[in-house]
Amino acid sequence: MPVRRIAVAPQVLEFASDDPVAEGALAALYHAAPLSTAVPTLRYGLRRASGGTGYVATSPDRPPFGPASLGDAWAYLEWRATEDVLNAPADGGVFLHAGGVEIGSRLALIVGDSGAGKSTLVAHLMQRGHRMLGDDLVRFATADARFSAVGRSLKLDPNSLSSMPLIARTCSSATVGTLLAAGCWYVSPAAIRRTWQAPAGRPRAVLLLDAASRQGPGRLERSSDGEAAVYVTQKVLTAADGAAARKDVTVRLLDGLADVTAYRARGGDPAAVAEALEREAAA
Amino acid sequence: MITTGVTQRPAARPDLVLRRVGSEWVVYDSARAKAHVLNLTAAVILTYCDGTNERSSIAEAIAREVPDLDPTRIKDDIDDALRRFADEGLLQ
Numbered sequence: 001m002p003v004r005r006i007a008v009a010p011q012v013l014e015f016a017s018d019d020p021v022a023e024g025a026l027a028a029l030y031h032a033a034p035l036s037t038a039v040p041t042l043r044y045g046l047r048r049a050s051g052g053t054g055y056v057a058t059s060p061d062r063p064p065f066g067p068a069s070l071g072d073a074w075a076y077l078e079w080r081a082t083e084d085v086l087n088a089p090a091d092g093g094v095f096l097h098a099g100g101v102e103i104g105s106r107l108a109l110i111v112g113d114s115g116a117g118k119s120t121l122v123a124h125l126m127q128r129g130h131r132m133l134g135d136d137l138v139r140f141a142t143a144d145a146r147f148s149a150v151g152r153s154l155k156l157d158p159n160s161l162s163s164m165p166l167i168a169r170t171c172s173s174a175t176v177g178t179l180l181a182a183g184c185w186y187v188s189p190a191a192i193r194r195t196w197q198a199p200a201g202r203p204r205a206v207l208l209l210d211a212a213s214r215q216g217p218g219r220l221e222r223s224s225d226g227e228a229a230v231y232v233t234q235k236v237l238t239a240a241d242g243a244a245a246r247k248d249v250t251v252r253l254l255d256g257l258a259d260v261t262a263y264r265a266r267g268g269d270p271a272a273v274a275e276a277l278e279r280e281a282a283a
Numbered sequence: 284m285i286t287t288g289v290t291q292r293p294a295a296r297p298d299l300v301l302r303r304v305g306s307e308w309v310v311y312d313s314a315r316a317k318a319h320v321l322n323l324t325a326a327v328i329l330t331y332c333d334g335t336n337e338r339s340s341i342a343e344a345i346a347r348e349v350p351d352l353d354p355t356r357i358k359d360d361i362d363d364a365l366r367r368f369a370d371e372g373l374l375q
Contacts (some may be wrong), residue, residue: 031319225305233318247300247313254302254309254318261305 005040008150011140012089013081015041022046022055025074029186030081031177032196033151038270044077047052065246071196075182082152084121086237087166094143094249096236100133100147100199101125103281107133107147109260111232112209117270120160121185124274126167131198132189137237141200142249145256148200153177153186161185163271168193202256206232207277208264218272220280228262230253287315293365294375296335312373319371324349328364332374338365 002023003016008030015026026046045058054067059080065071086095099110099118103125110118122135133139133149140147158180161168170177170191175190189196206228207220233250263280265273300311301321307327311318321329327348331341342357352360368374 138364156312223328225318226307226309228320229304229309230320243313246316247311250318251300251302251310252312254300254304254311257304258302 003212004037005036005038006030006151007038008033008081008085008152009093010043011088012036012040012087013085015046015077019048019055020050021070025070025179025181026077027155027258028177028179028186028188029074029078030151031153033188034106041088042081044081046073046077055214055260063188064115071179071181074179078153078181079233080187081149089203091138092143092237093139095146095150096138096232097136097235097237098141098232099133099137100137100138100149100198100203101277102131102133102201103278105280107198107201107203108140108205108207108277108281109147109203109232110230111211111235113211116209116211117214117265118209119156119206121190121265121273122271123154123156123160123164123167124270126154126189126192127164127197128274128278129193131193131196138252139235140249140256142252143170145156145252146200146202148258149197151189151197153188154189155180156185158183158185160270167237175216180240202258205259205277205280206257206260208262211266213266216269218265218267218269220273223262223264224264225260229257229260232257244247257274290374291337292334293336293368295329295332295333295368295373296375299373310373312371315372317371319373324352324360325364325367328361329368329373332368334366334375347368357361 001016001018003015017023049056049067055070055073056066057073057077058063058064067075099122101108135154137150137152138147162169175191179186179193233253302309308321309318331344344359
């Protein structure tokens, strides 16, 4: 059975299917993550349902999902794989619910609640030639207090593609690594740019996105550096076991954020916010 | 004015961790899993809350270490900071 193994450190994920259509879809699952030959720690499957109607997804310690459409079964696997990675021991690191982009030689973390527009802004910045750490998930290593990339696909609202012609063209031409599933476009950063991955480092800026601040032209306003850092510490997704571990992660995160300048994005135009972020980075 | 509940020689809890972030400071209280944002003056005041310094010596240190601060405000700033530290449970 054809399998694909990828590394989402420290886990090795295996995706398997004996169905050619499902196999093609699985190629879009964590498409940008590096291939691995190591023993898998998490195994997933996507196969045709008996009788040939729909697909069934399998994941560790869960009952099979389906029969369902290929897109729904694929989206289920993407969700399960991400949850499993977040819940597994992170080996000296944690994952954060945040986006990250390298602008010039400076990293910017992008934080905000779900639906605040992190993925759309990251996609705009990618389209403008910048490399990324992630649109919704970044890794933080406590040993050196540095943030690094996760090869997860950008999850984009189809409506947002109208303002991103490069990415819209990538999707419409069915480039490997792009997939429309459960109402969202999943777009591999590697499908947009061959060198998509920003090097690990410490951010120089934190940008807060707020879904309630979308009125008026897109712009940045200075914000409290300390409040932004505290907000980032609340975005740790990996469970830290005990008060001592929580303290270690929090303090190391504050160390990693020592040199940030915080901004709050205003306005409803992500392209204008992207331009404003570029101007700040160049200043 | 002497703040109720704050001793003459205030002492910060030894388990607190203070870190600079950008132009501000964050003190992390691991016992309550809570972080507090401080400005420079408050952060310096906290570092002098070691149980040996009276308010007057803290005021002298603030005048020395934060020269941009209006001298007439130092006493009020110290009172405000100590009241806040006490309210947040950051003092012993």
